[in-house]
Amino acid sequence: MRTTLNDIPRLSIITPSFNSEELIRETLDSLIVQRDPHWECIIVDDGSSDNTVTIINEYASRDPRFRFIARDRGPKGACTCRNIGVEKSRGRYLIFLDTDDLLAPHCIEQRLEIMEQHRDLDLAIFPSAIFKQRPYDVNKWWNVETDRDLLTRQLHQDAICQGTGCIWKKSSFQDIGMWNETLMIWQDIDLFLRTWIQDYRYRVCFGHEVDLHYRKHASLSGSDFFRPAKVESRCQVIRDTVNLMQRCNKNSFVRETRFLATETIVGAARSGQYDLAKDLLNFSTSNHVLTSKEQSLLRRMLPVFRTGAWQWGPLRNWIQNKLSVFHADSQLGKVNCDQPLIQTASRLQEQVQQLSIAGA
Secondary structure (H helix, E strand, O other), rough: OOOOOOOOOOOOEEEEEOOOOOHHHHHHHHHHHHOOOEEEEEEEEEEEEEEHHHHHHHHHHHHHEEEEEEEOOOOOHHHHHHHHHHHHHHOEEHHHOOOOOOOOHHHHHHHHHHHHHOOOOEEEOOOOOEEEOOOOOOOEOOOOEOOOOOHHHOOOOOOOOOOHEEEEEHHHHHHHHHOOOOOOOOOOHHHHHHHHHHOOOEEEEEOOOOOOOEEEOOOOOOOOOOOOOHHHHHHHHHHHHHHHHHHOOEEEEEEEEHHHHHHHHHHHHOOHHHHHHHHHHHHHOOOOOOOOHHHHHHHHHHHHHOOOOOHOOHHHHHHHHHHHHHHHOOOOOOOEEEOOOOOOOHHHHHHHHHHHHHOO
């Protein structure tokens, strides 16, 4: 079916790009073979210095469903590009697609069908598999559906999906505030925490076919994980999350934030950012994220991190033992593709224990 610029797409696919010449063709080709042709792909470039823009323009010249936009405002970053794409989009629904991931040929058809059948939904979530070079070569699901609520799972870093794993109603995505352009990291975590805390209407469709292949490799945002700007972004997400839970009468979930908070406090202290660590510790104490016993333990550890003594064997072992209580169970990227996509949390924990025993 031929399409023209005058055709109004049902779906807008928003893709930020930056120096993606090696992988972007594969991503865009996965759109061309979609069974449902009623889409547009808005690619917003973040200032590429390689051949990315040339490649995008090649596709746009052959297929009017591809639209190229250069980021024309700050701040620099994928979230700004995504928001610009949303602002320029014409579709009723949105999918966010990075330039290294792939949509299965049935993806758009499957996702639109669910959203059209359930017009009250704000978003729907679909299963995905992890790969490196070709689909299924890692043999891991991104994650599986369990009987735990999605807010708790997100707070435990057991997210059911990442940004590409769902389809949004555009008006709902705009209503929630879109992507936070100030964050240097944890952008997906921030978005989905806002979603679950505010009770946006969703449907988990893990009984459907896998329709996304998520490429696993070192990301730009994952490098220098504890440099100051990224630590501050993590602190901001935690503060915003706790404050939003308090405003939305979700106080029973505040304690579940201790896993994210403790990881950030310890990471900041280990990387020499003691003021950020202390500030977040004070916030977590005053807002009842941490108990008095937990905050006392962490305050005892801060001087140890400051002096570097935590690297001494016996003291390092003591710290690791004490911090083990802040470890939350997560199945993210751990479940093999021969396992069901819908499971109970208890069954998954049994599988992890069995694998640990076998590995020992």
